Amino acid sequence: MRKQFFNLKFLCLAVFTGLALSSCSDDDESGAAEGDARISVRMVDAPGDYEAVNIDVEQVQVQTGAEDDENEAWISLDTEAGIYNLLELTGGVSQLLADEEIEAGYAGQIRLILGDDNTIVENGEEYPLATPSAQQSGLKLNLNQELEPGEEYFYVLDFDVDESIVTQGNGGYTLRPVIRISAGDDAGMIVGEVHPSEFRSLVTATNASYSISAYTNAEGEFALYGVPEGTYQITVEADPISGLDDLTVNNVVVDDDETTDLETLFLE
Structure with a gap:
């Protein structure tokens, strides 16, 4: 055989x-x-x-x-x-x-x-x-x-x-x-960019049963891999030295084998 x-x-x-x-x-x-x-x-x-x-x-x-x-x-x-x-x-x-x-x-x-x-x-x-x-x-x-x-x-x-x-x-x-x-x-994937990009930000996706985080790179880009299907709250924590406020995005939907693109998120 x-x-x-x-x-x-x-x-x-x-x-x-x-x-x-x-x-x-x-x-x-x-x-x-x-x-x-x-x-x-x-x-x-x-x-x-x-x-x-x-x-x-x-x-x-x-x-x-x-x-x-x-x-x-x-x-x-x-x-x-x-x-x-x-x-x-x-x-x-x-x-x-x-x-x-x-x-x-x-x-x-x-x-x-x-x-x-x-x-x-x-x-x-x-x-x-x-x-x-x-x-x-x-x-x-x-x-x-x-x-x-x-x-x-x-x-x-x-x-x-x-x-x-x-x-x-x-x-x-x-x-x-x-x-x-x-x-x-x-699982799915969440990607996007955070601006301004000169400061490193921490991006976290959370729901009642799961949480995953990633830092942005030098261009402000981030990727969260292996995210189980579901609806998430996204928080962007600014570097404390930046003086910028944190950002929250609600009701972000992730589907299996799909990429959810949040495009550009702006911190102020």
Whole structure:
């Protein structure tokens, strides 16, 4: 029997703040080959109060077959290994981590393996980030999805900086990654611009059951990835030094697999 395969694509580091719910790169336009399935994964960065957060990505793996099943296996993908500054992954910017075809079927988990060259920059000083659990076995994220041949799958990995960095008693820092994963066809996206753009603003979408945030980039652009379908209140928090007032936009509707464009929001 001929095995069927899907293309597994991982995109990393952005504040999805990074994974787009659409094609990951220019060569995606052809879609998945017949009998294959394609997965795209991006990692993005939720807001954090640091000058730089540098993450050493070594490998991305995917678990095929159910856990403890005789057919369970971990497959190492052709990973774009490197050190990425999460804080550069704002305004819809994301980083491709891996792009590869694997056998179609049940995918249980993604495993993100980090190296030991993780650092943060605070007040102009660089500090190492200890990553004990990630270095030993990798950070596992649940997929629990049947991947069908001929289909394309896009996932966003949203790295929450504030929750992931723990201050030690000796003044050092530990990285305990907190990452939210969302599927492109099961969530939407909110984009827009905030002016004036010379000050960084924090944009948050909130409803009764969910909240997600992202900072604007140097051009004032922002992107909130992996937003569940629903109606949201959008708040824009101005940088305190700007002297500008915060802004609230009510009744913003998000649909699965769709992008809601708020266009330009003006702070006064």
